[in-house]
Amino acid sequence: MVLRTLRRSDAASEQFSNSILDSLSEAIVVVDGSGLIHYANLSAEQFFGVGRARLVNHPLSEFVPEETPLFSLLEQVLATGGAVAENGVTLASPRIGNRFCALRLSPIVESDGLVAVSLVEQSIARNIDRQMSHRSAARAVSALAAMLAHEVKNPLSGIRGAAQLLEQSVPDSERELTTLICEETDRIVALVDRMEAFADGRPIERGPLNIHQVLNHVRRIAENGFGKNVRFVESYDPSLPDVYGDRDQLIQVLLNLVKNACEVPGDGEREIELSTAFRHGLRLALPGQQARVNLPLVVSVRDNGRGIADEMRPHLFDAFVTNKPTGTGLGLALVAKIVNDHGGTIEYDSEPGRTVFRVMLPMQMPQANS
Numbered sequence: 001m002v003l004r005t006l007r008r009s010d011a012a013s014e015q016f017s018n019s020i021l022d023s024l025s026e027a028i029v030v031v032d033g034s035g036l037i038h039y040a041n042l043s044a045e046q047f048f049g050v051g052r053a054r055l056v057n058h059p060l061s062e063f064v065p066e067e068t069p070l071f072s073l074l075e076q077v078l079a080t081g082g083a084v085a086e087n088g089v090t091l092a093s094p095r096i097g098n099r100f101c102a103l104r105l106s107p108i109v110e111s112d113g114l115v116a117v118s119l120v121e122q123s124i125a126r127n128i129d130r131q132m133s134h135r136s137a138a139r140a141v142s143a144l145a146a147m148l149a150h151e152v153k154n155p156l157s158g159i160r161g162a163a164q165l166l167e168q169s170v171p172d173s174e175r176e177l178t179t180l181i182c183e184e185t186d187r188i189v190a191l192v193d194r195m196e197a198f199a200d201g202r203p204i205e206r207g208p209l210n211i212h213q214v215l216n217h218v219r220r221i222a223e224n225g226f227g228k229n230v231r232f233v234e235s236y237d238p239s240l241p242d243v244y245g246d247r248d249q250l251i252q253v254l255l256n257l258v259k260n261a262c263e264v265p266g267d268g269e270r271e272i273e274l275s276t277a278f279r280h281g282l283r284l285a286l287p288g289q290q291a292r293v294n295l296p297l298v299v300s301v302r303d304n305g306r307g308i309a310d311e312m313r314p315h316l317f318d319a320f321v322t323n324k325p326t327g328t329g330l331g332l333a334l335v336a337k338i339v340n341d342h343g344g345t346i347e348y349d350s351e352p353g354r355t356v357f358r359v360m361l362p363m364q365m366p367q368a369n370s
């Protein structure tokens with residue numbers, strides 16, 4: 001393979017190099033000492049959201065503000081001639097939004113003054129790890145839920161029936177106790193019912209779905225109940241294609257996210273933004289699948305609450321993890337399970353005053369029906 005490429009003509013080998021660069025998931029740009037862009041690969045187009053023609057021969061500062069660490073790293077590379085790497089750099093501009101990136105800058109050997117810059121968005125990389133842990137958490141809960149449904153619900157209905165029979169023969173003064181038995185067994189049954197949503201076996205009924213209708217439905221439910229005092233803001237991309245999903249289950253996902261967003265304490269007027277977007281080029285490798293899947297539809301729920309508590313973060317999507325006095329800790333575990341069942345993925349960013357949960361979903365495609 002290598003030998004064959006070496007013998008290719010110059011034009012063919014240039015094309016070959018370009019196609020290698022275009023198949024990388026890192027965004028690569030080549031800049032000179034004055035910050036002018038000389039080259040951009042396909043992922044760079046996606047990263048900056050503009051075509052190559054708008055990138056090449058334009059200053060990098062049109063896309064990334066000059067006060068970001070990227071430019072000081074660039075100066076460092078030019079001054080020392082050595083490569084530098086930095087993780088966790090935030091690049092923010094109106095054009096590219098807020099990006100959390102790993103940067104690698106290397107001088108290009110035979111071209112004086114040119115530097116290759118690679119940018120990798122870290123929320124995506126970190127998300128793949130998190131995705132794996134959601135999956136195993138969801139599996140553990142599925143098994144537990146199936147066990148509870150069989151082993152707990154049946155005896156409970158026996159206990160309740162017996163208490164009802166007793167109720168007729170005990171004196172009034174003790175009826176309070178039989179009522180207590182009935183109420184408490186009902187409470188356990190309700191909890192087990194909620195957990196049964198996790199038990200595997202319920203087929204998901206997927207079809208083309210307008211996600212905006214789902215969001216409007218969720219918003220209506222919230223506004224008439226737990227979200228009465230919250231201001232809802234919508235930022236929808238009306239050109240979004242259909243999602244390939246199960247309507248009831250996606251309502252459940254968004255309802256759980258919106259409910260959490262309403263419940264978190266915060267200062268001032270509470271606001272929740274529901275938004276949808278099409279994100280080019282988000283490809284993820286999912287466990288058990290060879291191919292990388294394309295998850296271009298992004299549905300986000302943003303709130304202005306005080307943010308996710310640090311101690312909650314490592315196990316946020318696990319079942320029974322909660323810091324609310326009456327919480328069940330089942331909301332996000334169910335969200336993770338349903339999103340996984342849809343072949344999608346979920347990630348979050350949270351800081352005081354701004355928490356965003358993003359659900360990435362596959363879109364409806366003809367071959368998806370098979």
Ligand SMILES: Nc1ncnc2c1ncn2[C@@H]1O[C@H](COP(=O)(O)OP(=O)(O)O)[C@@H](O)[C@H]1O
Pocket residue numbers: 256260261264303305306307308309312316321322323324326327328329330331332333355
């Ligand atoms: N939007 C949010 N802002 C801050 N914390 C959140 C948010 N969403 C979820 N959390 C945290 O995640 C925990 C788990 O959520 P969830 O699984 O829905 O269970 P529950 O709502 O019953 O506590 C919550 O107790 C809360 O601490």
Ligand SMILES: [Mg+2]
Pocket residue numbers: 256259260330331332
């Ligand atoms: Mg919840």
